[in-house]
Amino acid sequence: MSKKVRTAVFGLGRLGYWHAVNVAKSRNAELVALCDVNLEAAEKIAAELDVPSFTNNPEEIFQDDQIEAVVVASPTNTHFDLLSKASATGKAIFVEKPLTIDLQEAFEIKKILESNNTICQVGFMRRFDPAYDAAKKRIDAGDIGKPIYFRGISRDPVAPHESFIEHSGGLFIDVAIHDFDIARYLMNSEVSSVSSHGRVLKYPFMEKYGDVDQSLTYMEFATGAAGDAEASRNAYYGYDIRAEVIGTEGSIFIGNLRQHDIQVLTKAGNTHDILPDFPTRFTDAYSLELEDFFRVVIEKAVPRVTVEDGVKALEIAYAATEAFKTGQKVDLSKAMSRL
Ligand SMILES: NC(=O)c1ccc[n+]([C@@H]2O[C@H](COP(=O)([O-])OP(=O)(O)OC[C@H]3O[C@@H](n4cnc5c(N)ncnc54)[C@H](O)[C@@H]3O)[C@@H](O)[C@H]2O)c1
Numbered sequence: 001m002s003k004k005v006r007t008a009v010f011g012l013g014r015l016g017y018w019h020a021v022n023v024a025k026s027r028n029a030e031l032v033a034l035c036d037v038n039l040e041a042a043e044k045i046a047a048e049l050d051v052p053s054f055t056n057n058p059e060e061i062f063q064d065d066q067i068e069a070v071v072v073a074s075p076t077n078t079h080f081d082l083l084s085k086a087s088a089t090g091k092a093i094f095v096e097k098p099l100t101i102d103l104q105e106a107f108e109i110k111k112i113l114e115s116n117n118t119i120c121q122v123g124f125m126r127r128f129d130p131a132y133d134a135a136k137k138r139i140d141a142g143d144i145g146k147p148i149y150f151r152g153i154s155r156d157p158v159a160p161h162e163s164f165i166e167h168s169g170g171l172f173i174d175v176a177i178h179d180f181d182i183a184r185y186l187m188n189s190e191v192s193s194v195s196s197h198g199r200v201l202k203y204p205f206m207e208k209y210g211d212v213d214q215s216l217t218y219m220e221f222a223t224g225a226a227g228d229a230e231a232s233r234n235a236y237y238g239y240d241i242r243a244e245v246i247g248t249e250g251s252i253f254i255g256n257l258r259q260h261d262i263q264v265l266t267k268a269g270n271t272h273d274i275l276p277d278f279p280t281r282f283t284d285a286y287s288l289e290l291e292d293f294f295r296v297v298i299e300k301a302v303p304r305v306t307v308e309d310g311v312k313a314l315e316i317a318y319a320a321t322e323a324f325k326t327g328q329k330v331d332l333s334k335a336m337s338r339l
Contacts, residue, residue, distance in 0.1 A: 005092070005294045008033035008061045010082055011074030012041050014160070015096060015286075018279050019071045022287045024049045028294035029069070035061050036074075058082060062089040069297055071290070072096060073123075076174070077167040080105040083120070087112050092119040092297045094290065098177050099310030101169045103318045106311045113307055121293045121303035122310035124181040126241075128292065129285040132182060135245065135252045139186055144247030147187050150219070150227030151244040152179030153255075155235035157277065159203045159213060170211045171198060171231050172320040179229035179243070180217075180316040181309060186245050189221040191316045193331045196324035202234050210325075217320045238274035239281050 007029045009020045016036070023031040031051050036042040039056040046054035061067055062085045069092040072082050080100045086093050093113075099122055100106045113120050126132045139147055154175050159165065168174040184190060198212035206213055213233040220226055242255035259275045275281045289305075296303045319330040 003298050004028060004030040005069045005297045006030050006032045006067050007069045007071060007294075008035060008064075008067050009071045009073065010035045010058065010061070011072065011078075011096075012036045012038075012045050013073070015278070016071070016073030017045060018286055019073050019094075019290065020045060020049055020051075022290045023071060024051070025287070026291060026294060028291065028298065032067060033061055033064070058085065062086065062091070068092060069094070069294075075164065075167045076101045076169055080109055083109050084112055087116045087118040087120075090116070090118075092293075094121050094123065094293045095310075096123040097181070097310065098169060098173055098314050098317065099307065100314070101167070101173070103314055106314050110307050110311055119297055119300070119303065120307050121289070121296065122305045122307065123289065124178065124305045124309065124313070125282050125285040125289045126178055126182045127185055127305055128288040129282060131254045132186075132243070132285075135243075135254050136186055138252060139245060139247070140188070143250060144245065144252055145249030147223075147245050147247050148225045149244075149246040150183045150187050150221075150225070150229075151242075151246075152176075152183060152227070152229040153240060153242040154179055154230070155232040155240040157235050157238055159206070159233040162205050165206060165211055166209055168211070169317075170209070170321055171213065171215045171233070172196065172217065172324065173314070173317040175233075176215060176217055176229050176231040176320060177313050177317045179231070180219075180320070181305075181313040182243065183219060183221075183227055183229065184309075184312060184316075186243070187221055187223065187225055187227065189223040189225060190312070191219045191319075191332060192222045193220045193329055194218065194316060194320045194323050195329040196320045198324045212324075215320075215324065217323070219316075239277050240275075241281055 033053040034042045042054035072095040196217045198215035215231045217229045245252045323330040
């Protein structure tokens, strides 16, 4: 691939900064512009990464015909608007999860992207993580027989800032959605129903937004399999991401909490280090997903994570939120027909 995709990044916060770093490093892309409503942040990062242009006005990016692709890492409630405009102006799109904050918006943006033939990849980076990727290959090769149970654990060490929580969609939509996506992917099945529980255990401010800091979703799959996904903001000890798939002939465990393969033995005990945060745990995955996006743009191919995947995961997250609020099991086909 000799061509470089001229790319702009929207949103330079906790994750967008790392996307900008990865675009700047990519051999298949050229980071030509940065956009953040916080102009100072855009200016500082443009200087650090030697990016020729920065702005706090998204329109400048859309009106620039030289820009072929955009990476959208702004807050989830801004995705619909930025995606609509990027699609209308002919840009290829990499958008962070969740696709949109609202499910109706997700259905609508899917139609818009399809009618404009827009290439759009959704940021479910776990699919590109070497451990999840190896697990997928072993499951599809039949190494554990038929997958019958999924378990996902997604625990953040702390809650994000309150202004983020306000526009995050809540724990099921913001965090558990990663497990809903990877569950569909690893189990090779759609989720047919969910039951959910949740509680505020540590961050009382979440009550203002009807959000929780700890949740559990039980899933039933169309294949007859079952599973559960725990999401938490309360893992004081570190960033704890694990999964397990039980099959009829074996089981696969993904993730072991360790940042380095080091173990320290003293008279006080046996210790190892712990992964601190998402940029550290998913360094490779964030880089690999963008590399694959640029390949897709250059080859005009279909992304490995599609808009359809983004919509499906959001449907499960919506159903899980409804199940939590009503205390009732939610059948996904009925939940969607109510919309
Ligand atoms: N895949 C993952 O592991 C992962 C991890 C964290 C966040 N995310 C997703 O990334 C997105 C951003 O999350 P974050 O934690 O980085 O948020 P953040 O609040 O740390 O950063 C968001 C940035 O976007 C800027 N911004 C706000 N509105 C904007 C607009 N209209 N145009 C351009 N910039 C704008 C803000 O000034 C801020 O700098 C969210 O959709 C979130 O769900 C994904």
